[in-house]
Amino acid sequence: MDFVPYLIHPARWEELPPRWEEVFLRRAPLAVEIGFGNGEFLAEMAQRHPDWNWVGFETSLTCIVKAGRKLRLGGVGNVRLALLDGKFGLRELFPDGSVTRVFVNFPCPWPKARHAERRLVDGAFAQALAAVLEEGGEFQLVTDALWYAEEAAQHLGGAGLAVAGPSPLSDGPGTRYERKWRARGLTIWRVLARKVRPGTVPRIAEGGMPHAKVPAEFRPERLQQLAGVKETWEGGAVVLKEVFFAAQGETALIRAFATDQDFLQQFFLIVAKTPEGLIVQLDGATVPFRTPAVKRAVALVAERLRP
Numbered sequence: 001m002d003f004v005p006y007l008i009h010p011a012r013w014e015e016l017p018p019r020w021e022e023v024f025l026r027r028a029p030l031a032v033e034i035g036f037g038n039g040e041f042l043a044e045m046a047q048r049h050p051d052w053n054w055v056g057f058e059t060s061l062t063c064i065v066k067a068g069r070k071l072r073l074g075g076v077g078n079v080r081l082a083l084l085d086g087k088f089g090l091r092e093l094f095p096d097g098s099v100t101r102v103f104v105n106f107p108c109p110w111p112k113a114r115h116a117e118r119r120l121v122d123g124a125f126a127q128a129l130a131a132v133l134e135e136g137g138e139f140q141l142v143t144d145a146l147w148y149a150e151e152a153a154q155h156l157g158g159a160g161l162a163v164a165g166p167s168p169l170s171d172g173p174g175t176r177y178e179r180k181w182r183a184r185g186l187t188i189w190r191v192l193a194r195k196v197r198p199g200t201v202p203r204i205a206e207g208g209m210p211h212a213k214v215p216a217e218f219r220p221e222r223l224q225q226l227a228g229v230k231e232t233w234e235g236g237a238v239v240l241k242e243v244f245f246a247a248q249g250e251t252a253l254i255r256a257f258a259t260d261q262d263f264l265q266q267f268f269l270i271v272a273k274t275p276e277g278l279i280v281q282l283d284g285a286t287v288p289f290r291t292p293a294v295k296r297a298v299a300l301v302a303e304r305l306r307p
């Protein structure tokens, strides 16, 4: 449970981007690591820069647990961890010009062409970086895959950042993956990108909670027909997967998936009877980021239930 004091839940926040000085209880330069693995680099850097606030993104809960242990053991107080796709988090959680440093060490390279859209450092990531970095702020990518470093350098340059590298790195971040690849005799590469002009990027997440009122009766057979409903559009999709009913009372839960570009969320919608009819809203146990696709899911259920 060491990770508990470090873990943040940005999807539950009412205001995005958040006021980070309220999250950290102090105002300080912001630094970010995406894909921190077991957290050794993050813990060390946070201790080396106690005057910065550090935010780490990971998609693996196991990594959050391991990093939490390191942070607790080191008595580190200036780090927060989010179980979240760092590409989404970087764009949605930081205002333009607010981040001093961003680090990515040994991202999963996804070498097969058919998996290319899973690569972290792509054009959209570079655009987000070019927005959130402060002027003079820097991004550092370290990888064993030269082709990945070259591709990343192209994207970063394309977004208007001043790029140096890839160049071989003799003294790297000292992570598990660096040890692993050096033991195999591989060269480690670094790309640096510095922000040299202002930039911005469109954001899609909002703090407010969508809901819809429907002047209709609670009819289980009508609700059951929502299972399997799918809607897709350019850049997004909603799928309503299953419908569950409470043992007592007139309440239903709908398991839903919502996709915005490459950001997928799974959550539950609740449909409940009220004196005026039905209310459709997000279930409090699985609150997603309120993106266009999530808002569409609420509206879609309401439309389908309308008499």
Ligand SMILES: C[S@@+](CC[C@H](N)C(=O)[O-])C[C@H]1O[C@@H](n2cnc3c(N)ncnc32)[C@H](O)[C@@H]1O
Pocket (backbone or CB within 6 Å): 034, 035, 036, 037, 038, 057, 058, 059, 060, 063, 084, 085, 086, 087, 104, 105, 106, 107, 108, 120, 175, 176, 177, 178
């Ligand atoms: C190859 S490991 C490298 C771990 C660590 N940085 C190191 O050097 O040892 C890549 C890490 O990135 C995480 N990851 C992959 N995609 C991610 C994303 N979109 N956002 C945040 N973390 C991600 C994985 O869970 C994994 O822990």
